[in-house]
Amino acid sequence: MEELHPPYRAPQDTGRGHVDRGDVVPLYHQIKELIKRRVTDRVWRQGEAIPSENELAGAYDVSVGTVKKALAELVHEGILIRRQGKGTFVARPDFQRSFMRFFRYGLSRDEERIVPGSKVLASRILVPPQPVRAALRLAPRDRAIAITRVRTVREVPLVVEDLYLPQKTFRGFERRDISRALLYPIYDSEYGTPVLWAEEWLQPGVASKRAAQALGLAVGDPVMHVERIAYTFGDRPIEYRKSVGRGDRYRYHIEIR
Amino acid sequence: MEELHPPYRAPQDTGRGHVDRGDVVPLYHQIKELIKRRVTDRVWRQGEAIPSENELAGAYDVSVGTVKKALAELVHEGILIRRQGKGTFVARPDFQRSFMRFFRYGLSRDEERIVPGSKVLASRILVPPQPVRAALRLAPRDRAIAITRVRTVREVPLVVEDLYLPQKTFRGFERRDISRALLYPIYDSEYGTPVLWAEEWLQPGVASKRAAQALGLAVGDPVMHVERIAYTFGDRPIEYRKSVGRGDRYRYHIEIR
DNA sequence: CAGTGGTCTAGACCACAAG
DNA sequence: TTGTGGTCTAGACCACTGG
Numbered sequence A, B: 001m002e003e004l005h006p007p008y009r010a011p012q013d014t015g016r017g018h019v020d021r022g023d024v025v026p027l028y029h030q031i032k033e034l035i036k037r038r039v040t041d042r043v044w045r046q047g048e049a050i051p052s053e054n055e056l057a058g059a060y061d062v063s064v065g066t067v068k069k070a071l072a073e074l075v076h077e078g079i080l081i082r083r084q085g086k087g088t089f090v091a092r093p094d095f096q097r098s099f100m101r102f103f104r105y106g107l108s109r110d111e112e113r114i115v116p117g118s119k120v121l122a123s124r125i126l127v128p129p130q131p132v133r134a135a136l137r138l139a140p141r142d143r144a145i146a147i148t149r150v151r152t153v154r155e156v157p158l159v160v161e162d163l164y165l166p167q168k169t170f171r172g173f174e175r176r177d178i179s180r181a182l183l184y185p186i187y188d189s190e191y192g193t194p195v196l197w198a199e200e201w202l203q204p205g206v207a208s209k210r211a212a213q214a215l216g217l218a219v220g221d222p223v224m225h226v227e228r229i230a231y232t233f234g235d236r237p238i239e240y241r242k243s244v245g246r247g248d249r250y251r252y253h254i255e256i257r
Numbered sequence C: 001c002a003g004t005g006g007t008c009t010a011g012a013c014c015a016c017a018a019g
Numbered sequence D: 001t002t003g004t005g006g007t008c009t010a011g012a013c014c015a016c017t018g019g
Helices: A027-040 A053-060 A064-076 A095-102 A130-136 A183-191 A209-215 B027-040 B053-060 B064-076 B095-102 B130-136 B183-191 B209-215
Strands: A080-083 A087-090 A117-126 A144-153 A156-166 A197-206 A222-232 A236-246 A252-256 B080-083 B087-090 B117-126 B144-153 B156-166 B197-206 B222-232 B236-246 B252-256
Touching: A027 A053, A027 A064, A053 A064, A064 A080, A130 A144, A130 A156, A130 A236, A156 A209, A183 A236, A197 B197, A209 A236, B027 B053, B027 B064, B053 B064, B064 B080, B130 B144, B130 B156, B130 B236, B156 B209, B183 B236, B209 B236
Parallel strands: none
Antiparallel strands: A080 A087, A117 A144, A144 A156, A156 A236, A197 A222, A197 B222, A197 B252, A222 A236, A222 B197, A252 B197, B080 B087, B117 B144, B144 B156, B156 B236, B197 B222, B222 B236
């Protein structure tokens, strides 16, 4: 936080797009959509300032109160951040936190701050099996980047996982060194597709020969099977992963609100 | 939905409590707190209408816009519901949905609407073991109601679980027939303590002799261990449960946003 | 200092509900 | 018709930021 870009922009960058006073949909809602559009189109980028209330009110020819209402809701939705005296900024997904949110293989408080190591066992391009194709909404002959890796904390293998990424979105990703990096920040900064939400399916199981070998377990030991689909803007799936975590260390914590 | 009580109330029931214009905390925030207090104190009850914008504005001696802002935020927080032309109502936690949220033993779409049967194996009052006491924040000699039950869908046992409830809050609960009921609506309607959120810990394991017997599995088959603490107003824990679900049917789905 | 967002006011007009 | 909430306006005053 606190390294927000200065609010300088080209002056024609203010509003763009028009509201329709005859429409049944409220002005503040139309304005929300216009602003959202400019954020998802990356005209206004993460961390940057957007025009001030007054500028927006002028550009859309509505009162300041109406703009305030639109902005307040966008703040609530986590799309914007407002700072008194400074301006309104496009929110920056906080990857320190989002990492914590997505990766929660029951580590101790202490270990939670460690970025797990990652040993890549395979990395190749292929036409994925049907369930993966469906999850990523790929056309029948679209290719995917498939990566198999083992994730370790303090040299202890915790999880073995198969990842699939749409090749169209992630050209060249298969050649990156990901042994010491987190993937989601890379998706965001290098490929312009931040992970905004994800869904997971968890099921208990017993170690297969392959999993036992990768995790240093005996065949039949308890493991957690996790499938995840991660989504970016417009609920577009950009990652499918299938993980097997060792049961003695894998403890998954959730808050349901 | 749609069976909201009529908006009749005693006239002195309007505002109550005063705002402090000298305070640094904004008026609309003070008003939010006053309204919340009257809801949590059950002066204004679930489904009932609260005073209108104008009445509240008069009672607190602020402008309608300020009341509107307070009410809008409370709607956002799920505490109130507003209906144009009708009034503002205290929200009623939707248990059809909250049930879906808390109970997600990977049932098929079809089965999701079934209320699982429940066979109580034991129900007694005791001083709970230390971890449970800590979870429920009980004093050393406080008692708890301990219930062991098996939950079934279509006669198939899915989960065996141990429940602990603070006896102080749930006097007489141990004598209820819960074989065909959901517990959370009972906590709410009979004991005034709705479950507002919960946290869970999931870990894979293998069936113990006890679990195998209860679930019709073989010892060593995969199972899911789930611990849950459920909270009511003021983040007060009112239920601790430890469940063992059969691995072949237990599929846990989560959306992370 | 000027510019930003945060709060608050006192209205207006509207759509909707219910008698 | 009356009363409700939903939208919108055009201000006011304030606290905070940065030059």
